[in-house]
Amino acid sequence: MRSLAGEGTDPAEWDVARPVRPSRVAGVTMAGFGVHTAAAIRVVPHPAVMLVLMFGANGAVLVDTAGRRPLGSVVTGPGFGSGGVTWMQGTSAECVQVRLSPVVAHAVLGASPADLDGTVVALDDLWGRDVARIQEQLSEICSWADRFAVTDALLARRCATRSSVDPEVAWAWNRIVGDRGLVRIDWLATEIGWSRKRLWSRFHSQLGLTPKRAAKLVRFDHAAHRLVAGEGAARVAAEGGYADQSHLHRDVTAFTGVTPATVAGEPFLKVDDRARARHGGRPGSRPPASA
Numbered sequence: 366m367r368s369l370a371g372e373g374t375d376p377a378e379w380d381v382a383r384p385v386r387p388s389r390v391a392g393v394t395m396a397g398f399g400v401h402t403a404a405a406i407r408v409v410p411h412p413a414v415m416l417v418l419m420f421g422a423n424g425a426v427l428v429d430t431a432g433r434r435p436l437g438s439v440v441t442g443p444g445f446g447s448g449g450v451t452w453m454q455g456t457s458a459e460c461v462q463v464r465l466s467p468v469v470a471h472a473v474l475g476a477s478p479a480d481l482d483g484t485v486v487a488l489d490d491l492w493g494r495d496v497a498r499i500q501e502q503l504s505e506i507c508s509w510a511d512r513f514a515v516t517d518a519l520l521a522r523r524c525a526t527r528s529s530v531d532p533e534v535a536w537a538w539n540r541i542v543g544d545r546g547l548v549r550i551d552w553l554a555t556e557i558g559w560s561r562k563r564l565w566s567r568f569h570s571q572l573g574l575t576p577k578r579a580a581k582l583v584r585f586d587h588a589a590h591r592l593v594a595g596e597g598a599a600r601v602a603a604e605g606g607y608a609d610q611s612h613l614h615r616d617v618t619a620f621t622g623v624t625p626a627t628v629a630g631e632p633f634l635k636v637d638d639r640a641r642a643r644h645g646g647r648p649g650s651r652p653p654a655s656a
Contacts, residue, residue, distance in 0.1 A: 382509035390473070390520050392466030397509045398459065400425075405454040408446035409589065409633045410620050412542070412582045413464040414478050414573075415441045416488070418516065420503040425455035427485065438488040438496050440474060442481035442573045443467055444582050449622020461503065461516050466542075467572040468535045472524045478573030530571050533557040537564060538572060538579065546584030547606040550576045585620050588613060592629045601625075 382397035394413075405428070418438050419425060425436040429451040436453060438460075445451070467478045476491055488496045499519065506512050528535070537553045553576065554564040568576045588605040592598065602613035617625045628634070 382513075384513040384517075385510065388517050388520065390469060390517070390524050392469040393473075393517075393520055394464045395513055395516060396462045397512060398462060400455045400458050405452045406633050407449060407621070407623075407631055408451040408453060409449075409628070409631055410444045410447045410582060410585070411464060412443055412467075412579065412586050414443060414467055414470040414474070414481070415445060416463040416465060416474070417441075418461040418463070418488075418499060418503060419458065420461075420500045421457070421459040425453060425458035425460065428452040428454050438500060440481060440486045440488055440491065442478050442483050444574060444578070444620075445483065445485075447620055449620070459504075461512055463516065463520065466538070467574075468530050468538050469524055469528065471529050471571070473520055475523070477529070477571060479570055481573060483573075531567055533559060533564075534567050534571050537568060537576060541576070541580050541583055545587045545605070546580040546582070548580060550580070581616070582620075585616055589617065589621075589628055589631075589634055592617075592625050593631065593634045595629070598625045 380397075380399040382399075384395055388395065416438075417436065417440075419436065426433045427436045427439075433454075436455075436458075465473055470478045474491055480486075492499075502515060503512050506515065536557060540553060540556075541548055550564070551561055554561045557564070559567075565575055568574075568579070572579070574582070584606055588601050588607070591601045591605070598613060599610050601607075602610045605613065607613040607616065614625060617623075617628055621628055621631075
């Protein structure tokens with residue numbers, strides 16, 4: 366477990382845990398968050414559906430342009446947090462955060478990522494009474510390793526049903542991810558034998574975003590993690606498919622509301638293994654004035 370400390374007037378820490386083993390479900394990653402004093406983390410957009418399982422004292426709230434509202438167990442669509450105006454703030458709160466590839470999200474959630482429409486959806490609305498039972502089970506477990514094991518078993522059971530995503534759509538998504546967003550959408554359509562219009566329509570209706578938006582989000586995500594890992598903005602721009610450093614700056618600002626230099630210190634990104642190779646310190650981030 367690792368601590369992430371904020372740079373406010375008072376010390377604040379989010380404890381972060383990662384599973385030792387990968388999930389048995391392809392396209393799933395997990396992390397555990399625990400906060401014991403007042404702390405806030407900016408939600409940075411990610412090319413995945415985010416499932417948050419809250420348990421314990423549950424003192425977390427979501428802060429954005431809509432104000433402050435309790436953060437129970439929720440689901441958000443790919444790219445949630447765009448604009449940098451969304452923060453998770455908590456005191457004595459714990460949760461398991463699950464990132465789902467949009468390709469497997471429907472099978473796990475029982476709803477299409479397109480149904481999330483970029484908003485926060487209460488997990489109760491999708492899973493009903495099962496949510497309270499899951500939260501209680503997680504709160505009774507003492508170790509993160511066991512919490513991850515229970516969560517992974519739950520995801521595997523729910524993912525046992527047949528996916529409703531077309532194989533062609535799944536292939537296009539995986540190709541976008543594999544190419545780090547640097548792929549032409551027309552080429553994807555040609556490869557699977559579809560028209561561009563058909564790919565656009567099926568992709569959006571099944572995964573919740575257009576192929577162009579998916580490629581842009583994946584490209585940004587890869588660039589952001591390289592920045593967090595300590596690479597210079599000029600190099601990241603040159604190798605990440607951006608026209609120049611200014612183009613990277615505009616893209617990062619559009620997704621996060623802050624500059625590339627500030628993104629390099631975002632705790633929300635430092636959770637990921639690929640951003641931790643050159644970082645073991647205590648990143649800082651201030652909550653917005655409204656928080």
